[in-house]
Amino acid sequence: MKNIGSIQGKTILLVNTGSIKKRFILQKLKKLGLTIVCLNKEKNWAQPYIDHWVLTEKNSYTEVTNALKTFMAEQPEVHIDGVLTFWEDDVLLTSRIADRFNLIGVPYAVSKKVRNKFLFREFCKEFGLPTPKHTLIKSANDINNLPEDIHFPLVIKPVFGASSAYVVKVENKEEMTNTYNYIRKHMSANVESALADGLDILAEEYIPGDEVDVDIVLQNGKIKFYSISDNYQTKEPFFIETGQATPSALSQKNQNDLISLAEELLEKIGIQNGIIHFEAKSSPTGPVPIEINLRMGGDEVYAFVKGAWGADLIENAVKIALGIYIPIIEKPEMPKKYMVSASFLPDYSGILSRLEVKEELKTYKFLEELHIYKKVADAILVPPEGYEYLGWITVSGYSMLDAQDNLKQALRCVEYDVARFASESSIGKTLRKNSFSHASLTSSILIHAAKIEKFRRIQPEDMLKLHIGIACNLYDENDGVVENELSTVGKNIQGALSQKGYKTTFFNFNDIEKAFKELAASDVDLVVNVCERINNSSLLEPHAASMFDILQIPYTGSNPSTLSLCIDKIRVKKLLAYNKIPTPRWDYAYTVDDDIDENLRYPLIVKPANTDNSIGISNDSVVTDQEGLKAQLKKIIIDLGSPALIEEYIEGDEYDVSILGSEDDDLVVLPLSRSIFKNMSGGDWHIYTNEMKFGQKKIEDYGIVVQRPPKNISKRLESLLTEIALDTYNILDCHDYGRVEIRVDEYDNPYVLELNPNPSINVHDCIPSVAKLSGLEYADFLEKVITMAINRYRNHPPYHHLISNPM
Template sequence: MKNSLIGKIILLVNTGSIKKRFILKRLKQMGLIIVCLNKEKNWADAYVDHWILADNANHAEAIQAIKDFKIANSHINIEGALTFWEDDVLLTSKITDRFNFTGIPFSAAKKVRNKFLFREFCLENYLPSPKHILLKSSKDIVFLPDNLQFPLVIKPAFGASSAYVIKVNNKEELVSTYDYIEQNISAKTESTLADGMDIFVEEYIDGDEVDVDIILQNGKTKFFSISDNFQTKEPFFVETGQAIPSSLPAKSQSDLLEMAEETLEKLGIQNGIIHFEAKSTPAGPVPIEINLRMGGDYVYSYIKGSWGIDLIENAVKIALGEHLKIQKPAEPIKYIIGQDFRSDNSGVLVKLNIKDEVKRLSFVEEMHFYKKIGDPILVPPEGYDNLGWITVSGYSLLDAQDNLQKASAFINFEIAKFTANSSIGKTSRKNSFSEALLNVDLLLQAAKIEKIRRITKEDQRKLYIGIAANVNKDVHNGHLPIEKNIEKALRERGYRTTVFDLNNIEKAFLKMRASEVDLIFNVGEKIHNSNILASYAPSIFDILQIPYTGSSSLALGLSMDKIQVKKLLSYHGIPTSKWDYIHEINEEIDNTLRYPQIVKPANTDRSFGITNESVVNNQEERFKQLKKIIEEMGSPALIEEYIEGDEYDVAVLGNKDIDLRVLPLSRYIFKDMPSDLRHIFTYNMKNFDVSLADFGIVVQRPAKNISKKLETLITEIALDTYNILNCYDYGLVGIRVDQDDNPYVLELNANPSINIQDCLAETAKLTQINYGDFLEEVIRMAVRRYQNKPLDYRLQLSQSQDNANEPK
């Protein structure tokens, strides 16, 4: 038979989500030229011939965009318009009215899309309708009409997919449920709500729920099919599956069709694919709602399988004005049952096992799964997710039911429920709508923690990695900025990456919140151009519940507070040079401290404030430095006895009780420095493009000619320091060794730079770990840490730290 649709030009209003791919694919198979009105180009680009880009939520803008397209492309003669997406039913009706296409009038569509107005229409036209009332505020609940008897159903006037449709059994439940809906109703949760946020309540209709799918042309029913819905999960009316054809008595089916046809006739709807939801009750059929487009999920699949009727093809022919000749079989070709796969609780998908055998079963019609391992699964009231669905066939309803049971046995999944030891703590709740349960954002972010906790080593490269850094476009000494090197190395290994620029923390926060990253590399060194504020970056990740590499805000802030570090080290008996500190210039200083001394700012890093003059030989020189630090820099001052000797950097990888280890030592020898320079690292040495060799500093990596005893002692002291300050994943401990081989801890850098040329990466290279492998090892260590630690471990202070924080 000749295909009359080849070369016809159709306007598709909204592609819908990627779940609608099968529709676009079928449209192209028919040889149509597709012009698509959509907000943006998306996954459907391979199927669309011409795009009209506009905001479909702004109907005036969308219609004007069509006009502009027609003027600019006069050779493209659009012959009809249709949609398969509930959000744009009203817009499509406006388009068919404005351009004189065949379709559903806007006057009828607006009565149907608003479920409250549809109830009013039914009453006015003597059609069956549940008793109902619009709720303008919770006060209206107090004055409910006497004829509204519980149980009731509360729902949005605009909506789809049963979102916010809830059964209530008494007035107390109605109040709490209304408050829940009013506070949480959003087009973000259910896009069809963009048309309006009205809420109403109606009586609960007890009966058999069915779908009546109708092909209507010029007011005549060219085809109909009735399917039975499985019992929904109340109180949220979550759909679980369907069976086609209906097993209801012939009289009940006849009454349902008659009621649907009468309703459509009185609405003035003469053309379209109609998905009519109703209930069959002992008192007769009752309309629930009407979808003025093809039903979703497996409706297309099971009608084609059971009756051989192609709803997509017929929708196109109606839109293009082609006369339909449909011969419905006297008996169904086969009986089909569809089942949705849903979870009983919100959580994260941790196992999805679909055995190959199920695909070889002859009675399996279609099977689609939209979720993958690691995805959050939200069930009411948090969300309305399903994992996917399957349809199976049989020569009778019982045969199809048996086949569904056989097929389902090959499909197993596991949802990790959010628990106290998972991602959400125990919370006392008065009811299912209490505030603790309503934070969907929290659940979605918590799923990221769960995904990390359950990732396997083999799946590590499937992680989506964020890189939080101070983006720098400059190249220093031939080296790219750290975020570029990390991004390059990870992408070469197959990771998907995104950079978040901490130079604009507000923008970075919003971008991180909206992102789907699984783990963040925290390599930022400043926030609002402040090194001190950089320690707060992990708090942002914690708030967003995005796992990250490196130490917590607590550890970063603590390591920058040199006074507190000194107290902790002293409390734990870690060797450190004798010291004191002051906040005011006139405070007393321990007079037993020997000269020379070194005077430093007490709350900075990267040697900020340290110059050649920081080493002082007498009280006059010390006073000058103290005045500079306290009065000019506004910082407390740390005064230490100066230790002459070599300096060591000890690179530590891993986490306490899991995978802790030390990389080869780096040694800095100062004896060849010019006589006028002190044997220290100044700010200029650490922060500008200079070579340490220019200052006469010899760098040994690994350290040479040191005794095994000293190496062991340095290593053990560094590990103790790292653990005492609760560092994670990696860190750098600075140690000074005097002429008698006595080691003294200088500082801990809990967030050292891990660029390709820096100490950590260079020492890792000495152990045959290249840069990319080193970064992957950091990821692995972070993953293991999340898998082995309680979720609040980052915020816990040890008792020893509390004790060490006693007043001076």
């Protein structure tokens, strides 16, 4: 037997890093002393753990083979000793690589039968192994011509699927037709990447019984170790996992039967080596295989096996790949720990409106793992709209009962609310004729975006080859000052980028039908989105971004959700209050008769709750008594037709904090901008009015002093403003660029007024001006924004900016 020293210094070829959720695997591989060569589409979060990259498109075996040959020729000192993957998508590719380069693995001819669920069922049937009656569904006509010996209920599933995506139980032909039509229309590798191998559909009889996972260490055809876990009852008709427990509560006889079946199946199908994740049912008539996964199980599997039995599946996967002999791994008579887990699954799709993880949870010694993949205001799409969950938790105990009690205690520390999609929502409906009748409203998240994929592959040296669209509003010169500003920003952006060398096209969103048709027919690679109105209404601004998503065109700036949220100042106030961001004390009104919080102290400022460009803001907006408040409410609610936001007036300087970026590793806070009002005339309140911003006079003519950067402010205040602005920016999920407006009172207490997620970026506007202080000329600033958008799309799947922000 070789010890761990035999692993150290060896070189392993890792096929696909997987998502950042697989970080623990890379960390373990490095601790083993391996040299890691990674075959991947691009460099990513795993960079600190990878010694050598082989970058190639993995969907072409020829390209992969050529890339590996080139790497071996250019790096002759690097000798690849073994190959493995932890990602279902790449099981077939890993087998082909093992075959081609004479490495240990599952032969491609075998793995092809295993990955294809229909071929797997056919194999079991041919060799007399337990298998449900089944058939391949290639068209809706096949449903009306099912074999006579196949009986409902049935389970239909993608032939190449994984993680229970699109696996549905149906009770009759009507349900089956509805489900089949939905799956065929919306099944996509963008939702479940393992589907890239094919989109055929299998129908098989439902197997009653207890579902289990059997995790096996298999070397030279011998089972060296196994662990059986019970799966908790899934939420039928969909088979979304709700939790697991190890060790299994099945009788010893039933467990022995499962292992005997696994051993027979693996031997007959020809699997000799690997970490096997075998899924099966312990039915009333005996064990029945569901599927074989030729890689380590995901999520809690590694922690379960390690915690309960002390066996390290990652280390043993490496030993198998390197040909290092593994003796029988003796399991203790009793597990070291009893392990249980639970998934956080909402009952319906919606928006995560509240999430609280109590601090005491971290003090529990029985807590093994906690993974949360969503944040407040994120969408969670559960079947049939999607296959997401909030996260999962794993705990341990000295007995199964103790572990289950610990799980209950831990679950009480995680509280969340999901706001159900309303009937008028564009994402989903509450009332449905069947489970799939309105699920198509979310189908855009399932569509493979070819244009986005092309965009995500662009290299830095190809930047100037991009065709950039500018989405803007074009007005006549005589339409007004505000309208003129909306027009010139697009023209100036187009001029600056064209001068830089980009091909540009202008899309006038004042003619929305024409703009849509032109965009759909265009070959633009990315749109700089500075559209602020549709149908002459700023309330429709978010729909411009929605249009780009529908057309699968990448764009700069924030997503429709953030743009819509930030238009509604009342909702923003509620979200900031929830996250304990300091804002002026406030209330709101939808009618002039609404009661206003009597604890608010005058003077108050009354603002429209859903307008931009300071529309509705004048010197009269600040009121000092009840009479003035009523008069202003009437102007806002009745005359302007907007709900009213009422805030305590904060006397002091106003700071604009400009931010670039979207994620923690690329966020940049630009130099601050400070407005000082103390020199204004005595009759004016110290605020920016609509007239000041867009009238004939200059800002300085009103006595306002603008400092960029501010002079004579303390480092403490500068840091505080920066931190609060970043928190606000992240809470509201701003992308690429934004500006946070903050008031500071006489005691240096900051109060967030609002976030502008897509503020104007004309030549002399705030963000380009402070960017210039950082050395970015206007065209360079625009290119910086474009580059950040490119990186945002490159580093994530299509529509990540709409539905998720994974770890």
